[in-house]
Amino acid sequence: MRRMFAVIGITMLLLCSASAAFAAAPIKIGGLFAVTGPASFLGEPEKNTLELLVKEANAKGGINGSKIELFIYDTGGDATKAVQLANKLIKNDKVVAIVGPSTTGESMAVIPVAEKEQIPLISCAAGIKITDPVKKWVFKTPANDHVAAEKILIQAEKLKQKNIALITVSDSFGSSGREQLKQMAAKRGFKIVADEVYSPKDTDMTPQLTKIKAAKPDAIICWGTNPGPAIITRNLQQLGIKTQIYQSHGVASKKYIELATAQAAEGIMLPAGKLAVFDLLKPTDPQAKLLKDYNTDYKKSYGVEASTFGGYAYDGFQLIAAAIKKGATTPVQIRDGIEKNGRMVGVSGIFKMTPTDHNGLDLGAFEMVRIVKGDWVIVK
Amino acid sequence: MELLNQVTQFVISGLATGSIYALIGLSFAIIFNSTGIINFAQGEFVMLGGVLTIFSLNVLHLPLIAAILAAVAVTTVIGIVFERLAIRPLKNATPLMLIIITIGASILIRGLVMLLWGKDTQALPAFSGTDPISVAGATLLPQHLWIFGVTVLVIIGCRLFFNHTISGKAMRACSFNRRAANLVGISVGRMVLFSFVISAAVGALAGVIIAPLTMTAYDVGVMLGLKGFCAAIMGGMGSGLGTVLGGLILGTLESLGAGLISSGYKDAIAFFILLLILFIRPQGLFKKGETERV
Numbered sequence: 001m002r003r004m005f006a007v008i009g010i011t012m013l014l015l016c017s018a019s020a021a022f023a024a025a026p027i028k029i030g031g032l033f034a035v036t037g038p039a040s041f042l043g044e045p046e047k048n049t050l051e052l053l054v055k056e057a058n059a060k061g062g063i064n065g066s067k068i069e070l071f072i073y074d075t076g077g078d079a080t081k082a083v084q085l086a087n088k089l090i091k092n093d094k095v096v097a098i099v100g101p102s103t104t105g106e107s108m109a110v111i112p113v114a115e116k117e118q119i120p121l122i123s124c125a126a127g128i129k130i131t132d133p134v135k136k137w138v139f140k141t142p143a144n145d146h147v148a149a150e151k152i153l154i155q156a157e158k159l160k161q162k163n164i165a166l167i168t169v170s171d172s173f174g175s176s177g178r179e180q181l182k183q184m185a186a187k188r189g190f191k192i193v194a195d196e197v198y199s200p201k202d203t204d205m206t207p208q209l210t211k212i213k214a215a216k217p218d219a220i221i222c223w224g225t226n227p228g229p230a231i232i233t234r235n236l237q238q239l240g241i242k243t244q245i246y247q248s249h250g251v252a253s254k255k256y257i258e259l260a261t262a263q264a265a266e267g268i269m270l271p272a273g274k275l276a277v278f279d280l281l282k283p284t285d286p287q288a289k290l291l292k293d294y295n296t297d298y299k300k301s302y303g304v305e306a307s308t309f310g311g312y313a314y315d316g317f318q319l320i321a322a323a324i325k326k327g328a329t330t331p332v333q334i335r336d337g338i339e340k341n342g343r344m345v346g347v348s349g350i351f352k353m354t355p356t357d358h359n360g361l362d363l364g365a366f367e368m369v370r371i372v373k374g375d376w377v378i379v380k
Numbered sequence: 381m382e383l384l385n386q387v388t389q390f391v392i393s394g395l396a397t398g399s400i401y402a403l404i405g406l407s408f409a410i411i412f413n414s415t416g417i418i419n420f421a422q423g424e425f426v427m428l429g430g431v432l433t434i435f436s437l438n439v440l441h442l443p444l445i446a447a448i449l450a451a452v453a454v455t456t457v458i459g460i461v462f463e464r465l466a467i468r469p470l471k472n473a474t475p476l477m478l479i480i481i482t483i484g485a486s487i488l489i490r491g492l493v494m495l496l497w498g499k500d501t502q503a504l505p506a507f508s509g510t511d512p513i514s515v516a517g518a519t520l521l522p523q524h525l526w527i528f529g530v531t532v533l534v535i536i537g538c539r540l541f542f543n544h545t546i547s548g549k550a551m552r553a554c555s556f557n558r559r560a561a562n563l564v565g566i567s568v569g570r571m572v573l574f575s576f577v578i579s580a581a582v583g584a585l586a587g588v589i590i591a592p593l594t595m596t597a598y599d600v601g602v603m604l605g606l607k608g609f610c611a612a613i614m615g616g617m618g619s620g621l622g623t624v625l626g627g628l629i630l631g632t633l634e635s636l637g638a639g640l641i642s643s644g645y646k647d648a649i650a651f652f653i654l655l656l657i658l659f660i661r662p663q664g665l666f667k668k669g670e671t672e673r674v
Contacts, residue, residue, distance in 0.1 A: 038599075040499050170644065196643045201603040203400075203594035206393040207639035207646075210386050227501040227595045234593075238512045238521050239389070259503050259595060261510070 030089035032100035037077035045310030124312035161218035169224035177223035230259035262374030311347030398631020404608025423605020429587025430596030459580025616664015
């Protein structure tokens, strides 16, 4: 009797391994996100999105008949950890492509690893340094900060605002924005009359804003992520400053209006990724349907609205999936596939990757919006 | 005139921020005085005050007053549990060990709050509107008046409690000499527990009244705790009024520094002052040098 069980057991084992061999081998994809730590507002939606997409793809029988196997690690926003985990993904898990990391600092640290091991890396961070100069194995899906900065300055030009005041957060997002704004403002003939910074955990910015008020700017540009810009918006109301305010794409979510209060945020303009305003887009907009579907799916799975940040991982996965669809299975084939992908409609915009542009987005990635009565209105 | 108006605004903003630091500093001093421990989980009590009020308000739909009371009460209970589970069982621990335990507790509390309520920043509605009030060319919000008011009340309350009640006097006795206090029949353990109760309640209260202004999230406690600690150090960790003055001076200097020198150095100014005081006057700005009684 015991022997019979053993025989059945062995046969079943054999059968299992045999059936596994018949299906195409799974394609392994890695994810590196700052799910915890200070950048968790980026990492969490990115991780959720990637998991959602892989689940959907596998439910449909995989891509080209290959199931996707996903390995996601939490970097905690720490560059050293990101490098270790990237090595783990490549050497232990043998992934063929990596989506992430979430922040510019981590991405810059991981780039040498991806280049050396020749694994395509699709960063979810916005820093321009990541793909400029172009690196063979590195792509990124968020639009460059300077695209958003340019969008703001073009709007300011339209409104004939010459003297600009800056208030930026002293982290990598803010200092990159500050640099881009200053460079581009000089090129376009703006005058920067005040250049203030605040630290991410500051709770009161009235001193900086009092200084800005005294400089009498035509417009104030604030560059940061919540809660700083919301506090600044309230402080501006407290000080009775009526100057036109521009915020960055970093606060393009309803959360910002909620924190700043609709009353204080009235009239503020900012460049928003199209996901934030997808229900205001014309039905003919090529992104409208995709954005709506993404938001619906995300809401169904996680109970909250999809965020622009999750969209970075969405686009990263779509780029890889598109390459796999065309038959790519190895890192080299996937890299080439992404580069030759041509036009692809994504969450962050319409991508056109080329050998000289590994981001592939232009000014069309953002819509200029104005806050009116606690809601977005697209600026014509 | 322009500059004068600016400076007035800097000072008023500074005093408002300073009273927050002062309140947190006070709650540091209360525990230090009866136990010799610097409780680095103090910032977490502040965070809990804000987060729990928002939770009671938005999820349990309590009225504002009830939400505030509930938040302060729950934080106080957490303070008690913390003392019972983490501080009391270690009978012969050195203050340094206890301090490290408080750091561990702060990480634990922060992590739990993050898991339970998420990482989003939330804001509490202002208690009495957001229409700015003009004072000598500068502006402040009604919420600032709440902060000033509560700070003053807490100072008066502490003063009365520590100087005019048996429990308060017993707690002060513990801070001077624990063994002697024990010998005259004061239960040192109970006084330590009391100090955690008071300081958790004061911390939570500080967290509640600043939440409409500064907003709150699971990680706001760290920076506020450090600033409050600076204030307490400036006040010599002891005298109630010294800590309050320490907080106000710190807030004002930060604000003046950010306004007149450079906003990039705002935090640097605070920590520079802290280092300076630790080097030059470790006993605090307002305390006479202590003489060891033998």
